[in-house]
Amino acid sequence: MWSPAPPALPTSHSLARGECTINASSSPPAVELAGITKRFPGVVANHDIHLSVRKGTVHAIVGENGAGKSTLMKILYGMQKPDEGTIAVDGREVSFSDPGDAIARGIGMVHQHFMLADNLTVAENTVLGSEKLYGIGARARARIKEISEAYGLGIRPDALVEDLGVADRQRVEILKVLYRGARTLILDEPTAVLVPQEVEALFDNLRELKAEGLTVIFISHKLGEVLSVADDITVIRRGTTVASVDPADVTAKQLAELMVGSELPSPQTGESTVTDTPMLRVENLTLTEHDAVDGARTVLDGITFTIRKGEVLGLAGVEGNGQTELIEALVGIRHADGGTITLGDEDITSWPTRRRREGGVGYIPEDRHRHGLLLESPLWENRILGHVTEAPNSRGPWLDIKAARADTERIVVDYDVRTPGIDVTAASLSGGNQQKLIVGREMSHDPRLLIAAHPTRGVDVGAQAQIWDQIRAARREGLAVLLISADLDELIGLSDTLRVMYRGRLVADADPATITPEALGSAMTGAASGHLEDGPHGSSAAGRGEDRDGGEER
Numbered sequence: 446m447w448s449p450a451p452p453a454l455p456t457s458h459s460l461a462r463g464e465c466t467i468n469a470s471s472s473p474p475a476v477e478l479a480g481i482t483k484r485f486p487g488v489v490a491n492h493d494i495h496l497s498v499r500k501g502t503v504h505a506i507v508g509e510n511g512a513g514k515s516t517l518m519k520i521l522y523g524m525q526k527p528d529e530g531t532i533a534v535d536g537r538e539v540s541f542s543d544p545g546d547a548i549a550r551g552i553g554m555v556h557q558h559f560m561l562a563d564n565l566t567v568a569e570n571t572v573l574g575s576e577k578l579y580g581i582g583a584r585a586r587a588r589i590k591e592i593s594e595a596y597g598l599g600i601r602p603d604a605l606v607e608d609l610g611v612a613d614r615q616r617v618e619i620l621k622v623l624y625r626g627a628r629t630l631i632l633d634e635p636t637a638v639l640v641p642q643e644v645e646a647l648f649d650n651l652r653e654l655k656a657e658g659l660t661v662i663f664i665s666h667k668l669g670e671v672l673s674v675a676d677d678i679t680v681i682r683r684g685t686t687v688a689s690v691d692p693a694d695v696t697a698k699q700l701a702e703l704m705v706g707s708e709l710p711s712p713q714t715g716e717s718t719v720t721d722t723p724m725l726r727v728e729n730l731t732l733t734e735h736d737a738v739d740g741a742r743t744v745l746d747g748i749t750f751t752i753r754k755g756e757v758l759g760l761a762g763v764e765g766n767g768q769t770e771l772i773e774a775l776v777g778i779r780h781a782d783g784g785t786i787t788l789g790d791e792d793i794t795s796w797p798t799r800r801r802r803e804g805g806v807g808y809i810p811e812d813r814h815r816h817g818l819l820l821e822s823p824l825w826e827n828r829i830l831g832h833v834t835e836a837p838n839s840r841g842p843w844l845d846i847k848a849a850r851a852d853t854e855r856i857v858v859d860y861d862v863r864t865p866g867i868d869v870t871a872a873s874l875s876g877g878n879q880q881k882l883i884v885g886r887e888m889s890h891d892p893r894l895l896i897a898a899h900p901t902r903g904v905d906v907g908a909q910a911q912i913w914d915q916i917r918a919a920r921r922e923g924l925a926v927l928l929i930s931a932d933l934d935e936l937i938g939l940s941d942t943l944r945v946m947y948r949g950r951l952v953a954d955a956d957p958a959t960i961t962p963e964a965l966g967s968a969m970t971g972a973a974s975g976h977l978e979d980g981p982h983g984s985s986a987a988g989r990g991e992d993r994d995g996g997e998e999r
Contacts, residue, residue, distance in 0.1 A: 473536025475500040475629050475660040476521065476552070481530035483516055488865070488873065490516040492684045494530070498629070498677075503651055503661045505671040505692075508681035509705050509877065509907055514664055517681070518631050521662075522554045523547035534629075553622025554631040559614050563607035567600055567617050571624050578625070592623050597653045611764055612643035616650065629660040636670055641933065641966040648674050666906065667932075668697040680704055705907040712913050712938030718755035719941050723787075724925035725752040725775075725894050730784035732770055744770045745781065746949045752894070752942075757916070757926040759940030759957065761933065763969050767949035768929050769811065772898055775927070776808055777801045788894060802831055807892030809883055811899045811929070813876070817883045820872035824864060825853040827871050828886050835890060856885035861911060877908035884912055888919060895919065898929045913939065933962040947971050 474497045481494040491513045498504040508514050519525045521532065523541030531538050534550045541547045544554070561570050572578075572585050579585040586602050593600040598616045606614065615635060622630055632651075636644045651661055651674060665671050671678060671692070678690040680703045688703050695703075732745035744767050752758045762768050773779040775786060777798035786794045793801055802808070808831065810816035818827050829838045829849050837848035853867045860881045864874055871879055880900070887895065897916065901909040916939060920926060930936045936943065937957045945953035945968040953968040955977035967973050 472500060473533070474498055475535065476662070477533040477536075478517070478521065479531050479533070481517065481520060481527045481532075483513075483520060483525065483527050485873070489684055491520070491527070494681070494684075495686050496679055498660055498662060500660055501655055501658050502676040503655055503663050503674055505663045505665065505675035505678045506681060507665065507668065507671055507678060507700065507704055509683075509875075512681045512704075512875075513684040514681055515633070515875075518554065518633065518662070518664065521547070522552060522631060548622075548625050548627065551626060551628035552631070553625060553627030553629070554633070555615070555618040555622060555635065556633055559611075559618055561606045561614060561617060563605075565606060566602065567604050567606060567609075567620070568602035570606055570617060571602075571621050575625055588624065589620065592620055596623065596657065597650055612646060615647065619650065619654075623659075628658075629662065630654065631662045631664070633664045634666070635663070636665060636667060641962050642970065644670065666904065666909070668700050668906070672697060672700070701906050712935045717941065718921050718923075720754045720756075720923065722754045723751050724754050724756075724789060725927070726785075726787040727751070727775070728785045728787075730771070730774060730781050730786065732774055732779060732781050734770075744949050745774065748784070748949075748951060750944060750951065752925040752927060754923040754925055755920055756941045757920055757928050757939050758942045758944065759928045759930070759936040760944055760946055761936055761965050761969050762929075762946035764931065766946050768898070768946055770949075771946070772808075772811070772896055772929065775896055776806065799834065803834060805891075805893035807887035807890065807895040809880075809887055809895070809897045809900045811902075813879055813883055818871045818879060821870050823870060824857070824862075824867040824874075824882060825850045827882060828853040828856060828867075830886070832886070832890055852889065856882065856889060860885035860915070877904035880904050881908055881911065884915055888915055892919075892924065895924055895926045896929075897926060899931060900928070901930075901932065901935060933965050937962065937965065945969055945974075945977075947974075953977050 476496070476498040478494055478496040481491050482489070483491040494513070494517055496506075496517070506514050506517070516525065520527050523544045523546045526542070532541065533539065534552065539550055562573070565573070568586055568589055571589055572581050579588045589600065589602045592598070598620055600613075600616055600620050606617065609617070619630065635647060651663070654661060663671070663675060672695070675692050678692055678695070678700070679686055680688040680690065680700070682704060690700065690703070728749050730745055730748040731743065734742045734744050748771060750758065760768060770779065774781045777796060781794070784794070785792060788801070788804060788806065791804070793804065796804070814820060819830065829844070832838055833844070837845060837852045839845055840848070850867060856862065857864060857867060862874070862878050862881045862885065864878060871882070874882070884900065895916070900916070901912050904912070916926060928936065928939055937960060940957045943955040943957050943960065943965070944951050945955070945965070947969065948971070952971075952974045953976070955965060955968070960977055964973070964977055968977055
């Protein structure tokens with residue numbers, strides 16, 4: 446079914462460890478990495494990595510956070526240089542000093558966080574930095590249209606990027622690398638922000654790319670998607686390649702076991718813990734943004750909902766439909782134009798952020814780098830963030846550094862934050878370990894309300910399971926949770942109540958015990974509203990028990 450890694454590659458034409466050997470007369474791999482090792486102070490990120498990617502295939506790379514996937518791709522894209530090992534493209538050994546060298550050899554990368562200028566058109570974004578290729582006029586536009594039609598991208602060159610949804614923005618990123626002549630595309634977590642229909646459209650694009658002879662390296666934590674789209678899968682664990690897998694011969698459960706040594710976790714929650722005691726009441730919340738160009742724009746329009754103690758309210762929606770503004774209004778970063786926010790029996794509408802935090806509002810931000818961490822500060826300083834005035838971080842008006850350090854040590858153990866120590870910077874941790882540190886910090890203050898925005902985005906199945914367990918355990922103790930996630934299985938599995946947000950309004954609700962991801966995704970695009978009925982394929986949450994509360998607000 447899968448094969449373990451042999452001790453070394455026998456020739457420059459062999460496939461990744463555990464695969465068969467290509468004859469010298471065969472077409473060389475699109476990309477071949479041999480013996481790649483990369484060390485950082487105190488950490489070996491990659492150790493003797495072997496990877497071979499066949500031309501015209503989708504090759505998936507899976508592994509835990511911290512397994513070395515991102516470092517390996519940065520090496521392949523010229524962002525970092527390996528300490529040992531070789532890179533071959535089309536059978537020729539190469540050395541990359543920067544991404545420009547990689548692009549010149551036909552390798553392009555689409556990062557998880559898009560790198561587009563919102564105030565420019567698709568054509569302007571595409572041409573930017575590559576004006577020498579086709580100029581900036583008619584030739585460039587003609588080339589953009591040619592690529593878009595050839596690969597089924599459906600891109601409008603004159604569209605403003607700020608008017609595009611996340612799926613279209615992703616296609617623009619793919620267009621950019623194809624415009625620069627890429628024949629091998631690296632896609633880093635490409636489905637993280639897409640609804641199911643958009644994922645299928647992306648996979649159709651990938652199949653079109655493959656049919657035209659292009660090669661795709663696909664990095665993802667969503668194992669079901671990997672199995673559906675990949676031709677080959679390489680598993681990386683603890684910095685080295687451990688197996689090569691034929692997707693036809695392995696299940697998601699077996700793939701998870703290869704990655705982390707345990708079964709694929711499930712977000713499903715069996716028992717209801719919902720009480721009749723309201724913890725958060727939001728009534729008729731409105732927020733208007735003022736723009737010098739477009740004038741006033743309503744981003745929150747009469748938002749009303751209640752979350753009770755022991756309840757997880759899941760909020761579904763394509764990004765950009767008001768979820769971020771709602772979170773910021775609840776945390777106190779923005780002040781709403783109208784409506785009220787009540788926590789317990791206190792009106793907190795006018796409270797500043799610090800008072801809300803001290804009052805029991807926990808917050809897992811959607812962007813851990815921008816809003817959750819000081820990347821260049823040590824872990825113990827990051828443990829203090831957002832809770833400067835609370836024990837154990839302070840004693841009276843003074844910071845209690847000794848107590849904060851001791852509690853950071855506890856969080857590292859309790860939440861399995863894998864780190865050499867608490868004095869290393871947050872930037873030195875993998876994304877999953879950064880996220881576990883944030884979750885540990887927020888849960889350590891016994892919040893009454895937890896706002897969890899994409900709590901498992903970009904983390905592996907092991908970290909995902911631990912975060913889900915922490916949320917479920919706190920829910921049993923009476924925690925009220927507002928869960929915002931692009932992972933519809935996570936939303937459906939963890940939530941007691943589901944609401945759908947579209948263009949700043951709550952437009953639909955659903956029973957998580959019966960709704961399917963497809964039906965929920967349809968409502969997220971504005972195609973359905975009101976109470977969503979059971980999906981056509983039966984319950985998507987089977988086995989979670991029949992004592993769950995339904996999706997109606999009380």
